[in-house]
Amino acid sequence: MDAAEFRKSGKQMVDYIADYLEKIDKRQVFPDVEPGYLRPLIPDCAPQDPESFDDVFKDIEKIIMPGVTHWHSPYFFAYFPAASSFPALLADMLCGGIGCVGFSWAASPACTELETVMMDWLGKMINLPEEFLAGKDGQGGGVIQGSASEATLISLLAARTKTIRLVQSEKPELTEADIMGRLVAYASDQAHSSVERAALIAGVKIKNVSSDDKFSVRGSALKKVLDEDKASGLIPFFFCATLGTTPSCSFDKLLELGPICNKENIWMHIDAAYAGSAFICPEFRHLLNGVEFADSFNFNPHKWLLVNFDCSAMWVKKRSDLIGAFKLEPLYLQHHHHESGLVTDYRHWQIPLGRRFRSLKLWFVLRMYGVRGLQEHIRKHIRLSHQFEDLVLQDERFEICAEVVLGLVCFRLKGSNELNKELLKSINEAKKIHLVPCHLREKFVLRFAICSRVVESTHVEFAWQHISQLATDLLKAWEQNHHQQHQQ
Amino acid sequence: MDAAEFRKSGKQMVDYIADYLEKIDKRQVFPDVEPGYLRPLIPDCAPQDPESFDDVFKDIEKIIMPGVTHWHSPYFFAYFPAASSFPALLADMLCGGIGCVGFSWAASPACTELETVMMDWLGKMINLPEEFLAGKDGQGGGVIQGSASEATLISLLAARTKTIRLVQSEKPELTEADIMGRLVAYASDQAHSSVERAALIAGVKIKNVSSDDKFSVRGSALKKVLDEDKASGLIPFFFCATLGTTPSCSFDKLLELGPICNKENIWMHIDAAYAGSAFICPEFRHLLNGVEFADSFNFNPHKWLLVNFDCSAMWVKKRSDLIGAFKLEPLYLQHHHHESGLVTDYRHWQIPLGRRFRSLKLWFVLRMYGVRGLQEHIRKHIRLSHQFEDLVLQDERFEICAEVVLGLVCFRLKGSNELNKELLKSINEAKKIHLVPCHLREKFVLRFAICSRVVESTHVEFAWQHISQLATDLLKAWEQNHHQQHQQ
Numbered sequence: 001m002d003a004a005e006f007r008k009s010g011k012q013m014v015d016y017i018a019d020y021l022e023k024i025d026k027r028q029v030f031p032d033v034e035p036g037y038l039r040p041l042i043p044d045c046a047p048q049d050p051e052s053f054d055d056v057f058k059d060i061e062k063i064i065m066p067g068v069t070h071w072h073s074p075y076f077f078a079y080f081p082a083a084s085s086f087p088a089l090l091a092d093m094l095c096g097g098i099g100c101v102g103f104s105w106a107a108s109p110a111c112t113e114l115e116t117v118m119m120d121w122l123g124k125m126i127n128l129p130e131e132f133l134a135g136k137d138g139q140g141g142g143v144i145q146g147s148a149s150e151a152t153l154i155s156l157l158a159a160r161t162k163t164i165r166l167v168q169s170e171k172p173e174l175t176e177a178d179i180m181g182r183l184v185a186y187a188s189d190q191a192h193s194s195v196e197r198a199a200l201i202a203g204v205k206i207k208n209v210s211s212d213d214k215f216s217v218r219g220s221a222l223k224k225v226l227d228e229d230k231a232s233g234l235i236p237f238f239f240c241a242t243l244g245t246t247p248s249c250s251f252d253k254l255l256e257l258g259p260i261c262n263k264e265n266i267w268m269h270i271d272a273a274y275a276g277s278a279f280i281c282p283e284f285r286h287l288l289n290g291v292e293f294a295d296s297f298n299f300n301p302h303k304w305l306l307v308n309f310d311c312s313a314m315w316v317k318k319r320s321d322l323i324g325a326f327k328l329e330p331l332y333l334q335h336h337h338h339e340s341g342l343v344t345d346y347r348h349w350q351i352p353l354g355r356r357f358r359s360l361k362l363w364f365v366l367r368m369y370g371v372r373g374l375q376e377h378i379r380k381h382i383r384l385s386h387q388f389e390d391l392v393l394q395d396e397r398f399e400i401c402a403e404v405v406l407g408l409v410c411f412r413l414k415g416s417n418e419l420n421k422e423l424l425k426s427i428n429e430a431k432k433i434h435l436v437p438c439h440l441r442e443k444f445v446l447r448f449a450i451c452s453r454v455v456e457s458t459h460v461e462f463a464w465q466h467i468s469q470l471a472t473d474l475l476k477a478w479e480q481n482h483h484q485q486h487q488q
Numbered sequence: 489m490d491a492a493e494f495r496k497s498g499k500q501m502v503d504y505i506a507d508y509l510e511k512i513d514k515r516q517v518f519p520d521v522e523p524g525y526l527r528p529l530i531p532d533c534a535p536q537d538p539e540s541f542d543d544v545f546k547d548i549e550k551i552i553m554p555g556v557t558h559w560h561s562p563y564f565f566a567y568f569p570a571a572s573s574f575p576a577l578l579a580d581m582l583c584g585g586i587g588c589v590g591f592s593w594a595a596s597p598a599c600t601e602l603e604t605v606m607m608d609w610l611g612k613m614i615n616l617p618e619e620f621l622a623g624k625d626g627q628g629g630g631v632i633q634g635s636a637s638e639a640t641l642i643s644l645l646a647a648r649t650k651t652i653r654l655v656q657s658e659k660p661e662l663t664e665a666d667i668m669g670r671l672v673a674y675a676s677d678q679a680h681s682s683v684e685r686a687a688l689i690a691g692v693k694i695k696n697v698s699s700d701d702k703f704s705v706r707g708s709a710l711k712k713v714l715d716e717d718k719a720s721g722l723i724p725f726f727f728c729a730t731l732g733t734t735p736s737c738s739f740d741k742l743l744e745l746g747p748i749c750n751k752e753n754i755w756m757h758i759d760a761a762y763a764g765s766a767f768i769c770p771e772f773r774h775l776l777n778g779v780e781f782a783d784s785f786n787f788n789p790h791k792w793l794l795v796n797f798d799c800s801a802m803w804v805k806k807r808s809d810l811i812g813a814f815k816l817e818p819l820y821l822q823h824h825h826h827e828s829g830l831v832t833d834y835r836h837w838q839i840p841l842g843r844r845f846r847s848l849k850l851w852f853v854l855r856m857y858g859v860r861g862l863q864e865h866i867r868k869h870i871r872l873s874h875q876f877e878d879l880v881l882q883d884e885r886f887e888i889c890a891e892v893v894l895g896l897v898c899f900r901l902k903g904s905n906e907l908n909k910e911l912l913k914s915i916n917e918a919k920k921i922h923l924v925p926c927h928l929r930e931k932f933v934l935r936f937a938i939c940s941r942v943v944e945s946t947h948v949e950f951a952w953q954h955i956s957q958l959a960t961d962l963l964k965a966w967e968q969n970h971h972q973q974h975q976q
Contacts, residue, residue, distance in 0.1 A: 001856055003510040006574040007503060013578050014498030017585030022491040031597055038601035039624070046609045046854040049861075053578070056855050060582065064848075067598030071588045079595075084587040086494040090501050090541070094548065096580045096796050097505030099572040100559045107567075109519055110555030113526035121534045136527070146634060147840035157689060177669025180691055194841055200813075201645060201839070203668055203691040302842075308584050309842055325688075351689070351839060352635035353682055354790075354797055360552075363544070368489055370538040 001053065009053045016060070017089065021072060025454075029075040030434045033067045074455040075433045077463060080246070080274045081381075081407070081451040085306035091364035092308060095357040102355050103347040112344050115144055115359035122301070122313055122362065125371055126279035129292045132315040134344075142315040143349040144358045148273035149194035150351055151298035151314040154322060156185060156198045156238050159267030159295070161325040163237040166265070180204060184229055185238040188217045188252055190245040192271065205234070215248050215402060215440065217241065219256025226264060238267045241294070243287060244275025247438035247447070248402035248410045251275070251287055258293020270297045273312070277304035278382070278406050281375050287405070295321070304381070304407070305374060306453065307361045323348040381407040381450040384460050388448055391464040397471060401440050407450040410440060413471060417444035419478060426470045433463045489541065497541045504548070505577065509560060513942075517563040518922045521555045557922070562943040565951060566924045568734070568762045569869075569895070569939040573794035579852035580796060583845040590843050591835040600832050603632055603847035610789070610801055610850065613859060614767040617780045620803040622832075630803040631810075631837040632846045636761035637682035638839055639786035639802040642810060644673060644686045644726050647755030647783070649813040651725040654753070668692060672717055673726040676705045676740055678733040680759065693722070703736050703890060703928065705729070707744030714752060726755045729782070731775060732763025735926035735935070736890035736898045739763070739775055746781020758785045761800070765792035766870070766894050769863050775893070783809070792869070792895070793862060794941065795849045811836040869895040869938040872948050876936055879952040885959060889928050895938040898928060901959060905932035907966060914958045921951045 001009070041063050071082045102111030119142025120133045134141030145151045160183060167179050180203060187195040189208040199206035209217050209225055226236050239261050241252040254270070261268040270291060276299020278284040291297055298314040301307040316322055347353050369377070389404045392411045401410040412420045424437050424446055438445050448463070489497070529551050559570045590599030607630025608621045622629030633639045648671060655667050668691060675683040677696040687694035697705050697713055714724050727749050729740040742758070749756040758779060764787020766772040779785055786802040789795040804810055835841050857865070877892045880899045889898040900908045912925050912934055926933050936951070 001574040003506040003574070006577070007506045009574075009578055010502030010506070010581070011499045013581045013585075014495060014502060017581060018491040018495045018498070020585055033597050035593060035597070036601070036624075038598060039605055042605060044608075045612045047858050050858040051855045053575075053856060056575075056852055064586075064598045064602070067596070067601060068586060069588055069594065069596040071596070079589075082587055082589045084584075086489040086491070086497075087541075087544075089494070089581070089584045090497055092584045093498070093501045093505060093577070093581055096572075096577045097501075097508055098552075098556060098559075099570055099796055100557055101567075101570045101797055105523060106557065108555070108557040108559070109521050109523070110526060110552045113524070113555060114552065117527055117530060124533045136524075147842045149840045149842075153689075153839065160691075175669065176691075177665060180668060181663065181665025201641075201689065203648075203664075308587055309589060309844055310840075351641065352637045352798075354635045354637075356797055366534040367539045367544050368541060370535045372536055373538050 005053065009057070012057065016057075021084075024070055024073050025075070027065075027070050027073065028431050029070050029073040030428065030431045031067050031069060032431075037067060038063065069434070072452050072454070074452045074459040075463065076451050077448050078434045078436045078451070080303050080449055082309055083302050083304060083306050084308050084453060085365060085369070087364040087368040088306060088308040088361045091360040095360050098357055100357060102357060103353050104345045108357070111355075111357045111359070112346060114357075114363060115346065116141060116344055118359045118362040118366070119143065119313060119315065121366060123315055125366075126276065126288065127285055128297065128315060131317045132297065139319060140315060140317045141319050141344070142313060143346055144355075144362075145298070145312040145314050145350060146310045146352075147312050148192070148271055148298055148300055149197065151296070151312055152195055152240060152269060152271055153198040153201060154314070154325075154350060155267065155269040155296040155298075155316070156202055156204075156240075158316075158321045158325040159238040159269075160202055160204060162267065162321055163235065163265075167235065179235065182233060182235045183237050184234045185240070186222065186225065186236065187240040188215075188242055188245065190215050190247055190250060191240060191242050192246050192273070195240045195271070204237075211250065211252075215245060215250035217252040217257065219253060219260055222257055222260055226260070226266075236264060236266050238269065240269045240271055243270060243272035244406060246274070247445075248440055249275065249406055249408040250402060251405070254288075254290025254293065258290045262293050267296070268294045270294045272297070272299040274300065274303050275406055276313070277301060277374075278378050280305075280371060281378055284378075284406070301362065301365075304378065305365070306369060306377060307365050311358050311361055319349070377453070381455075384450045384455060384457065385409050385448075387457060388450075388460050388464060391461075395468060397475070401443060401445045409448040410438065410445045411448060412443065412445050413475075417442075419474070420444045420446065422478070423467075423471055423474055426474055427467060430466070430470065432466055493541065497545070500545065504545075509572075512558055512561050513563065515553075515558050515561065516919050517558050517561040518916065518919045519555050519557060520919070525555060526551065560940050560942070562940045562947040563921045563951065564939050565936050566922045566939070568937055569792050570797055571790050571792060571794050572796050572941060573853060573857070575852040575856040576794060576796040576849045579848040583848050586845055588845060590845060591841050592833045596845070599843075599845045599847070600834060602845075602851060603834065604629060604832055606847040606850040606854070607631065607801060607803065609854060611803055613854075614764065614776065615773055616785065616803060619805045620785065627807060628803060628805045629807050629832070630801060631834055632843075632850075633786070633800040633802050633838060634798045634840075635800050636680070636759055636786055636788055637685065639784070639800055640683055640728060640757060640759055641686040641689060642802070642813075642838060643755065643757040643784040643786075643804070644690055644692075644728075646804075646809045646813040647726040647757075648690055648692060650755070650809055651723065655723065667723065670721060670723045671725050672722045673728070674710065674713065674724065675728040676703075676730050676733065678703050678735055678738060679728060679730050680734050680761070683728045683759070692725075699738065699740075703733060703738035705740040705745065707741060707748055710745055710748055714748070714754075724752060724754050726757065728757045728759055731758060731760035732894060734762070735933075736928055737763065737894055737896040738890060739893070742776075742778025742781065746778045750781055755784070756782045758782045760785070760787040762788065762791050763894055764801070765789065765862075766866050768793075768859060769866055772866075772894070789850065789853075792866065793853070794857060794865060795853050799846050799849055807837070865941070869943075872938045872943060872945060873897050873936075875945060876938075876948050876952060879949075883956060885963070889931060889933045897936040898926065898933045899936060900931065900933050901963075905930075907962070908932045908934065910966070911955075911959055911962055914962055915955060918954070918958065920954055
């Protein structure tokens with residue numbers, strides 16, 4: 001395929017994507033396929049000779065689409081949103097076209113520099129303390145990671161290195177293995193599984209800190225476990241606070257936790273993967289209060305800020321902590337400006353070496369929506385979640401299971417977990433909308449997350465009517481069953 | 489921006505990318521900018537109100553392009569190739585348009601299943617042993633990682649978990665920390681820095697194994713260090729063999745190393761990041777002989793197989809080893825088909841949770857080039873590297889520093905490292921072509937890597953004439969200096 005053919009097929013693809021997104025509400029949100037559906041539909045091995053674009057293009061509807069879960073459907077209320085917008089798609093096309101690999105400043109200066117400046121823009125939008133910004137000669141700065149998991153891992157690794165060095169300077173008789181065996185990381189019992197995974201990767205212990213009845217970690221709960229662990233000779237070194245937990249969008253109490261971490265020399269990382277985007281609205285910024293105590297902070301514009309996956313925004317107060325954890329400098333990666341101090345080599349800030357020109361997506365989205373456009377998007381979602389909450393509250397058969405702060409509603413039928421599992425099953429088998437569950441303590445709970453860029457009040461209304469009807473049917477069948485069992 | 493505007497601006501972007509790539513040889517391969525060039529060119533913060541696509545579009549040439557290193561220019565001979573092709577760009581557009589996040593089977597069945605099947609296609613293209621393929625009920629299988637660094641890290645972590653469990657089952661008195669402190673990973677002294685980094689992340693020791701005079705690790709070298717380490721109570725657990733090292737594209741001797749690793753119960757991972765693509769040509773497949781001894785194997789189609797970054801292909805013989813290293817199952821990620829055995833949840837195979845629909849790129853590229861088209865691409869590059877090698881060999885002032893096997897030529901002026909540093913400096917300051925150096929033992933060496941999809945014999949010829957002329961100028965100046973110093 002040459003440039004001329006690409007002009008033609010590229011435009012065909014642009015129209016296909018526009019059609020797909022424009023009419024996505026007409027597609028069934030969750031696919032009908034069973035595991036293993038795809039293999040029989042395509043050959044066993046790659047063709048020896050080239051096929052035409054038309055052949056491949058036809059197979060998109062035939063082979064791919066029947067197996068796609070449509071994350072951007074206005075009937076998709078599962079997980080958390082995956083961001084998607086036209087400006088981000090345009091930027092990603094450009095990113096692919098340029099196709100540079102920006103692991104160092106010299107490997108493509110624009111790729112590095114736009115990222116530094118965009119992370120400053122974004123940091124200012126959520127009013128991050130100045131220490132987190134790169135500015136002209138700041139010690140902090142931002143970086144685009146692929147995912148919140150990587151941001152958590154990188155910050156935990158930086159904390160591990162920093163602590164090992166500190167302990168060794170105080171107690172030179174201890175080996176690295178001795179210290180590693182005593183390090184403990186902490187996170188809420190509501191924290192995302194990626195935090196536990198980061199500790200597993202780093203080879204250190206991790207402990208859950210109990211959350212309170214609003215699913216928030218309080219200072220007292222952290223202090224209790226720290227005191228116990230220190231008394232038994234362990235070395236607490238890392239706490240991951242969550243703003244907007246995955247199960248219920250609860251918020252750890254930064255203003256209580258931050259001072260404890262600072263006093264105890266514990267690295268505080270804040271994972272605000274979903275909730276972070278809301279902080280661009282002044283009325284939600286208070287949820288971030290206490291970030292001034294943190295060492296690192298992360299949220300995912302690729303969740304809720306209309307920047308397509310992947311774009312996870314991470315900031316640190318001291319870039320030297322990240323870089324110091326890893327810096328390795330083979331000759332083929334050194335360059336002339338290497339020691340200048342004005343240059344950022346982002347490969348020292350992340351797990352992989354290679355990196356795409358992802359800041360283009362931020363640049364396009366922030367400019368083509370403007371701060372106000374993005375605030376509107378966030379506010380619409382939060383308005384819709386409260387609409388759903390109100391509908392649930394008006395129905396006595398149901399209960400709300402956690403405070404609705406942003407775009408997530410946790411709800412259930414009053415009654416057993418079995419009943420609620422049945423309800424979710426009937427919802428997802430009907431495939432008119434798509435939800436996933438969570439556990440809150442012992443309760444099996446349904447999560448209703450406002451996800452799509454194009455979801456409107458009517459879709460929420462439809463979803464509720466549908467759920468409500470399925471509940472009626474279910475309760476009737478349930479009662480009949482119960483009645484029959486009683487008679488037997 | 490709505491779908492209608494996207495149709496318009498998307499097509500404009502397609503033309504821009506086609507223009508960019510069609511005329512990339514007219515652009516200076518390496519930019520003129522100094523560090524910090526970009527910040528003064530754009531505002532301090534994001535705009536409050538939306539800007540138009542036209543405003544943003546104009547800034548691409550004004551702000552971005554002056555700072556881009558043009559990786560796809562036929563005058564780019566640095567690092568290793570970054571793949572780029574029109575079919576891959578089309579597939580990436582579609583990937584963005586669908587915008588699903590495929591962390592589990594249910595999150596988008598097509599995303600998971602196409603990946604499994606494409607990895608089988610690709611595995612068959614390089615004639616991987618059947619054990620590495622997923623097939624219908626295989627224990628192995630392939631996964632697309634973001635980078636070779638991640639593949640190395642994941643395999644090292646799987647090996648770490650496996651070894652800790654094994655040692656603990658034999659010696660229950662040992663704690664995990666005790667064992668961690670005694671684990672040792674190994675790689676060639678020529679291995680990529682990401683291997684050392686993986687060990688740093690995992691918190692285990694890593695040792696270099698000395699390579700021979702052809703920069704290859706031999707069985708005897710590995711055996712020597714293993715024997716020493718075992719005698720001193722350490723636990724060897726992981727060896728990363730490299731096929732196609734970054735400095736000189738040398739090959740570790742798999743047929744000697746594999747049996748040792750198998751006998752000693754050491755996980756052998758093969759990193760063939762660059763070289764792997766060449767194994768689709770039967771005449772180069774012998775370089776992969778010995779892969780049958782490996783536990784995991786990785787190469788980067790995003791380097792040399794015309795699939796745009798990121799697409800790093802990794803296979804394992806036992807998927808349970810990868811999954812067992814991490815598996816964590818919160819409720820919101822469980823799904824109906826969870827336990828069926830037919831379902832792959834790729835999030836257990838990788839560091840991040842989220843993942844894009846990257847297998848579309850493989851599907852488009854393999855079909856639209858066909859195996860023969862991709863073989864032609866590889867063979868052209870290798871022909872061109874030998875062309876350059878011949879030119880160097882015809883000039884008595886120069887020497888070839890390592891066997892030219894694939895698309896990389898390591899060469900230098902006979903003489904001091906200082907002289908060669910000066911030569912590289914004059915090449916890169918002239919900015920007609922772009923190269924990076926390496927060290928081979930004590931020698932400072934220039935790396936000439938065939939990179940661009942559109943590089944032809946004339947570009948190689950030009951590059952050599954240019955280097956040769958710069959060498960003439962440099963040697964003259966050098967001699968004059970020497971003469972003057974002699975006279976003083």
